[in-house]
Amino acid sequence: MTTQVSTTTRWARFRDSYLLYSFKRTWSAQLCLAIFLCLVLAAFMAPWLAPTNPYDLRQIDILDSELPPFWIEGAVEHYTLGTDAQGRDLLSIILYGTRVSLVIGFGAVILQAILGVTFGLLAGYLGGRVDAILMRLADIQLSFSTLMVAIVVGAVVKATLGSSFYSQYAVLMLILIIGLAEWPQYARTVRASVLAEKSKEYVDAARVMGLGSRRIMFRHVLPNTLSPVFVISTVQIANAIISEAALSFLGLGMPETHPSLGSLIKSGFDYIQSGSWWITLIPGAVLVVLVLVINLLGDWLRDVMNPRLYKG
Amino acid sequence: MTHVANAPAVAATETASFGKEASTQALLEIRELTKRFSLSGDFLEQLRFKGGRLVRHQEHVHAINGVSLDIQRGEALCVVGESGCGKSTVARIVMGLLTPSSGEIRYDGKRIDHLTPRQLLPYRKRMQMIFQNPYASLNPRMTIQQTLEEPLRLHHPNWEREQVRDKVTEVMTSVGIDPDWGKRFGHEFSGGQRQRIAIARALAVDPEFIVADEPISALDVSIQAQVLNLLMDAQQQHHLTYLFITHDLAVVEHFGTRVAVMYLGTVCEVAPTATLFASPRHPYTQALMSAIPRLEDDRPQHIRLSGEVPTPVNLPSGCVFHARCPYANERCRREVPALIAQGDGTRVACHGVEEGRL
Amino acid sequence: MSLLEVSDLDVRFALRQGEVRALRNVSFSLDRGERLGIVGESGAGKSVAAFSLLNLIASPGFIAGGSIRFDGQELTGLSDRALRKVRGNRISMIFQDPMMTLNPVLSIGEQMIECLKAHRRISHREARAIALHKLQQVQIPSPETRLDQYPHELSGGMRQRIIIAIALLLDPDIIIADEPTTALDVTIQAEIMALLLELCEKHNVGLILITHDLGVVSQVTQRMLVMYAGRVIEQGPTREIINDPQHPYTQGLMNALPQMATPGERLNQIPGSMPSLSNLPSGCAFHPRCGFVNDANGQPRRACLEQVPDFVDSGNCRVACHMVAEMLEEEQRLAKEETS
């Protein structure tokens, strides 16, 4: 072969990869990533960016409630996007709320991924009875909706530890609920690709070498099954954010004092009748944009990584 | 089924004929190996309604049906046969990748089937395998260096870093791969180079026995010669014993010490290579030989087989070849022929040969 | 004039790393009823050559130059619709994988009848009769029942017979067979090749057979092309090339066969492997692997390193090699000296 010797670092491999190539050519992906990064940055910089701290009750004046955003008659200058029913600055509370939503979304997805990847790997590699049990478990889990898990977990926790405990640890609770409810997605995807990888000869070669199952599973099979995990993660994050919003909207999620985007939409919902539409619609728009860009990024990633569409 | 009923008779003749050779101990002995694969899924899927009753319905692929083979030290035993006749299954059972349904595998006199992975570990160093598909047999996420170091680290846990690296350099050089390429990944190499790396991986632990499952069929003619040469050089240098699976008879003629011809999960003829090519005895071997496309200009006079290739799911009664055999008679359809030793070191499983009618 | 005439065919793939020239200056011709073999290593461009004859190259590939004349008609640049009249009708194709041609959800009969009715105006009854006749021609046992079976119910060998029947369906002038038997067993392969040969001879159908098995080429074809890295490097009557290959690559290929060495001895391998098309060596693409690259003085021939060799006629064969050209010149010079 006429290939010359070159040291390929990880960075060099990335630089030459199709991923980067395709990214450079897809303006929609670039735009989505830019918007997504802006939202994430803004959310996590909220304590510095937000004009007020909405968690600080001293900074809130109930008399300022339901002020409209700046382009509408009657706006007050330093409430750029107006205020909500409790007089909190809407811009600040949206920034903080986005942060809560993102934390729950990412946290839940990490939990889902840990559970799902482990179970999927075990089921796919070990097969037989382990596979049957784990996959039945996944089926059962899937047949309960997230809502049902939330109601059950919420009820149990509230009954045993009290509702003040629940609202204090609401973020963790929601991560737990959404994480538990949606791991089967991962388990199924991982299991399918483990089954495909397992039949390849390098796995046999590793067995012939005498390597133990654990090493083969984690060192050989797992790294080769991660690209689909990567792809569904985007969709899962978007789903988790929506699930959280839905739960909060139904009053099963974040408390009003510590609102996420979902609870903001809910809290504003009652005031639409009275004409203060912005309390609901502006956080709603942020939610839609956030979920949309994540999904579009996921679509692009899926196209790039789909081995049937792309051959090296 | 007839062939099950006949099994004891077969076994008796087998042991009788093996008894004579027992003086020189074979490196690998395969005895009465069978392997069935279930086609019917798990327990729930096997339940069927039949005649108003719930019955358990199971279907099997009879991949291997009573294979007995000996491999002597230092030889290259080639296994040939058509696709699906069970060559790979034999190889995978020998390597412990599959467990046999019945039968024994002895390595150096000791039984190695049904050993736990831990008990097998010392044998892993002595027997290695090379696979067919060079594009799938290297882990795409590992560099060549990592791939080759892994078996050394496992089998020589107390070796120094330097020692491992030196050994890797040594095997890479011995298979003709530039040691500087260690940092690269498998996909950066051509098929022939990947197969060299796979061979290097097998040779790294200094095995004495190598199972090669069609190691050159995925390669081009000019590359096949290189890899075959490499395998022959390795045999000389390391005194290797090969179980070599292929469907290319030209390669067999060149490479094999002895040849075993398989058909539908049974061995129909075992013979020294030269003898087999000079005078094939079994009707299937004869048909196989006549089917090789030759370079000479005479039009082929190949033996046309009639009839359909039977599936291993519904195994035919009697001789597995009878449906396509031009010499089949009533006895062939009824009775399973045993592998019977002939005068010239050949063993043939054919009633026709036994009765002297062909 | 020949039935099919390909000259200077140039096919490229526009990839993101740049343009890859998969075929360069490929020229050959095929007479009516003639059987031509194309051999070469994987990636040499055999399939691309076959596909481009029917303009079946999918993007990013395209025909960048040259001409393909079939029965006096230029095929390059023909509209898809006009091409479809040729495709399947007058030139048909057999693929390596039968499932590329067969539709798994239609019965064999339905597929054959559909194909017939697409090209000819005949009734269902007539079409079925023709289909049955073709199945009989390929010697399938109980053809009546096969018409109503689905592809997955048949064995590999039978599927390949059906494919041949479908290829023959419209009485084509040429069949292009791209490795038709590599997926099959030796005994079945021999039967299928014998059948294909017999049918082509009987109906005077031309055959372009792509394979890497020199034995098959030797037994089935009358003329052959040897391809290397996107070029034809030797062409001529099969017997002459097999018995006395001229190009060093063809010689190497023949010598590397296990049949050519004494059992147990090392084989005569060609060193190295075929270069990738995006990174071709200068001059003759084979020169880094060639055993004849040195001239009489033991120095590498300048021309081999720098200049792409042109075809020279050596007997009935055409060879693209500087060494062969040099030898021929030498012979001619000697012959001239003798006469003078």
Ligand SMILES: Nc1ncnc2c1ncn2[C@@H]1O[C@H](COP(=O)(O)OP(=O)(O)OP(=O)(O)O)[C@@H](O)[C@H]1O
């Ligand atoms: N895991 C499996 N499950 C079910 N059937 C199997 C399995 N592995 C092999 N078989 C069946 O066992 C039979 C023997 O297969 P095997 O792979 O040993 O054939 P082979 O001789 O190696 O063929 P080839 O030349 O195509 O590699 C085949 O009929 C195959 O379908």
Ligand SMILES: Nc1ncnc2c1ncn2[C@@H]1O[C@H](COP(=O)(O)OP(=O)(O)OP(=O)(O)O)[C@@H](O)[C@H]1O
């Ligand atoms: N879709 C494609 N995209 C990019 N390059 C291609 C494509 N198809 C073929 N090529 C290039 O064309 C060259 C010739 O390919 P081709 O399939 O004709 O080889 P071949 O001689 O038929 O090999 P084989 O024996 O493996 O079938 C290859 O080296 C490949 O780089």
Ligand code: SF4
């Ligand atoms: S035993 Fe009978 S059927 Fe089998 S190969 Fe011999 S003659 Fe043929």
Ligand SMILES: [Mg+2]
């Ligand atoms: Mg096999």
Ligand SMILES: [Mg+2]
């Ligand atoms: Mg091809």
